[in-house]
Amino acid sequence: MKDLTDLYRDHGDERLPPGQRETTAFPVLSKGETPAVDRDEWSLAVSGAVESSRTFSFESFSELGAETQRQDFHCVTGWSRFDCTFTGISFPTLAEAVDVSEEATHVLFSASDGYTTDLPLADCMHEGVLFAWEFDGDPLPDPHGGPVRVVTPHKYAYKGAKWVDGVEFLTEPELGFWEKRGYSETADPWREERYS
Ligand SMILES: Nc1nc2c(c(=O)[nH]1)N[C@H]1C(S)=C(S)[C@@H](COP(=O)(O)O)O[C@H]1N2
Ligand SMILES: [Mo]
Numbered sequence: 001m002k003d004l005t006d007l008y009r010d011h012g013d014e015r016l017p018p019g020q021r022e023t024t025a026f027p028v029l030s031k032g033e034t035p036a037v038d039r040d041e042w043s044l045a046v047s048g049a050v051e052s053s054r055t056f057s058f059e060s061f062s063e064l065g066a067e068t069q070r071q072d073f074h075c076v077t078g079w080s081r082f083d084c085t086f087t088g089i090s091f092p093t094l095a096e097a098v099d100v101s102e103e104a105t106h107v108l109f110s111a112s113d114g115y116t117t118d119l120p121l122a123d124c125m126h127e128g129v130l131f132a133w134e135f136d137g138d139p140l141p142d143p144h145g146g147p148v149r150v151v152t153p154h155k156y157a158y159k160g161a162k163w164v165d166g167v168e169f170l171t172e173p174e175l176g177f178w179e180k181r182g183y184s185e186t187a188d189p190w191r192e193e194r195y196s
Contacts, residue, residue, distance in 0.1 A: 002069045002130045011190035018192050019066050020080040028143040035112045035163050048169035051099035064097050070180050071153035073187040077153045081164040086151055088132035091124045106173045110166035117159050117176035128153040
């Protein structure tokens with residue numbers, strides 16, 4: 001298993017980002033209801049500035065090459081959970097499969113509850129950005145975004161779309177749900193980039 005719990009070392013000696021407190025619980029934060037999506041009916045549409053737009057089924061997606069990682073999870077509301085184990089496909093693995101065009105600069109993730117979130121492409125091309133379907137060895141629970149969600153250990157967790165169903169490669173930035181409401185585009189927890 002890959003251990004990504006040392007990302008903080010790029011920023012100093014403190015594993016807990018500034019202004020955060022550690023929790024061993026895993027709170028659920030959603031803007032609305034939990035959508036009910038089965039693995040069998042789940043799909044991921046990858047579109048925009050790519051050479052080959054594709055819609056993946058769970059089966060075709062999982063065949064891209066899964067990995068398991070240990071990561072920390074930082075919520076912008078102030079809690080952090082250490083040592084989460086996630087299994088899924090990394091963003092760089094997906095990017096390779098669809099052959100991202102050179103014009104792409106940003107990414108907009110969308111989800112089946114209507115949620116969206118955006119990140120610069122360079123921030124997505126981090127091995128820790130994982131489309132995850134397993135948490136601590138079990139299928140990802142629905143309230144945490146099952147069947148498949150994104151996690152972003154180098155960013156506040158609102159950058160990780162639960163119930164993800166779309167990835168659009170963009171040639172200019174487009175704001176997501178919380179970003180439109182004043183949250184940071186880059187959302188680096190060690191720089192405390194909470195608001196824009
Ligand atoms: N689809 C979707 N993804 C989402 C959200 C949401 O409301 N809908 N909330 C975000 C926020 S603000 C946070 S902090 C994390 C929370 O993940 P958790 O509920 O598993 O703790 O999911 C993020 N991803
Ligand atoms: Mo959040």
